[in-house]
Amino acid sequence: MTTETLAPPPTAPAPPAAAQESPSGCSGSSGSPGRSGSPGRHDGEDLSALARRHGLTVSGARPSLPAYGKQLWSRRDFIATFATARLTAQYSQARLGQVWQVMTPLLNAAVYYLIFGILMDAQHGVPDYVPFLITGVFVWTFTANTVMAGTRAISGNLGLVRALHFPRASLPISLALQQLQQLLLSLAALVVILFCFGEFPTWSWLLAGPALLLQALFNTGVAFVLARVAARTPDVAQLMPFVLRTWMYASGAMWSIQNLAHGGRFPDAVVLALQCNPAAVYIDLMRFALIESYTSAQLPPHVWALAAGWALLSFAGGFIWFWKAEETYGRG
Numbered sequence: 001m002t003t004e005t006l007a008p009p010p011t012a013p014a015p016p017a018a019a020q021e022s023p024s025g026c027s028g029s030s031g032s033p034g035r036s037g038s039p040g041r042h043d044g045e046d047l048s049a050l051a052r053r054h055g056l057t058v059s060g061a062r063p064s065l066p067a068y069g070k071q072l073w074s075r076r077d078f079i080a081t082f083a084t085a086r087l088t089a090q091y092s093q094a095r096l097g098q099v100w101q102v103m104t105p106l107l108n109a110a111v112y113y114l115i116f117g118i119l120m121d122a123q124h125g126v127p128d129y130v131p132f133l134i135t136g137v138f139v140w141t142f143t144a145n146t147v148m149a150g151t152r153a154i155s156g157n158l159g160l161v162r163a164l165h166f167p168r169a170s171l172p173i174s175l176a177l178q179q180l181q182q183l184l185l186s187l188a189a190l191v192v193i194l195f196c197f198g199e200f201p202t203w204s205w206l207l208a209g210p211a212l213l214l215q216a217l218f219n220t221g222v223a224f225v226l227a228r229v230a231a232r233t234p235d236v237a238q239l240m241p242f243v244l245r246t247w248m249y250a251s252g253a254m255w256s257i258q259n260l261a262h263g264g265r266f267p268d269a270v271v272l273a274l275q276c277n278p279a280a281v282y283i284d285l286m287r288f289a290l291i292e293s294y295t296s297a298q299l300p301p302h303v304w305a306l307a308a309g310w311a312l313l314s315f316a317g318g319f320i321w322f323w324k325a326e327e328t329y330g331r332g
Contacts, residue, residue, distance in 0.1 A: 062326040071167045083177040102189040109137040116254040126256050127293040131197050136253035139283045142183040144244045149175035150223025154231035154329050161330035168329045172227045176220040211285035214311040221314030224322040251279035258298045275300035278310040
């Protein structure tokens with residue numbers, strides 16, 4: 001019986017070197033695409049340059065200032081709806097609901113009248129002290145609430161910031177608009193109180209509109225600044241009530257800065273600084289508009305220029321400063 005030896009099958013010839021593919025999947029004798037590991041990437045080209053060449057941009061990159069303004073304008077419906085929704089939900093768990101929007105500043109005014117008007121006799125030398133006090137408290141509350149809301153604009157909406165792409169300035173603007181809406185509701189109660197104390201509409205009441213507009217711009221600018229600061233340092237929100245209380249006492253919401261000037265206990269420079277305090281400026285303008293006995297002689301010099309200057313400086317400066325950190329909000 002014969003045995004046969006089986007030979008191994010012949011091996012296929014290797015393809016020519018010119019036809020072999022590089023590890024990157026590109027063919028050709030030049031090895032540069034294979035060395036870079038990225039199709040279409042040139043020798044020595046970094047990834048950022050490659051992305052720019054193909055029209056790719058960084059996710060969440062800060063747009064130019066004009067483009068940012070256009071994005072905000074295109075989100076105006078969202079800003080208004082967000083503000084209204086928060087205003088509606090603010091007192092939704094309370095039995096009296098939206099009545100607290102009016103009751104809160106009224107109760108504050110009652111407490112301040114007891115302390116400053118009666119116990120400390122701050123009403124001495126101030127005609128129509130009750131309208132004087134309530135107007136000051138309502139206008140101050142608008143500024144204080146907007147500033148406090150600004151500290152929570154980013155840090156209080158991190159879920160929204162991290163989940164959706166939109167201009168972050170929408171948040172402080174929405175919160176400032178919410179406080180303006182709340183003030184407009186409260187002004188109805190203020191008007192009723194003014195009627196009860198013999199203050200009736202005159203042509204000067206029309207000045208309340210531009211005064212509130214300038215104050216709203218100023219408040220929004222401060223909210224921009226504090227939104228950026230509190231986004232990085234949330235503890236600022238815990239400090240702000242003490243800062244606001246000090247600011248309120250220095251703004252003449254419950255007492256007359258003009259009477260302080262007549263008393264001669266403080267230098268004229270200190271009195272002028274108190275009168276030029278932006279919160280005091282807007283309070284004075286509203287009192288001048290609504291209270292007949294509050295005359296132009298009680299206003300600081302160039303009061304409308306001061307009000308416009310504070311509004312422009314705060315809004316423009318705060319907006320630009322907030323925009324410069326657009327890429328950092330919600331990260332870390």
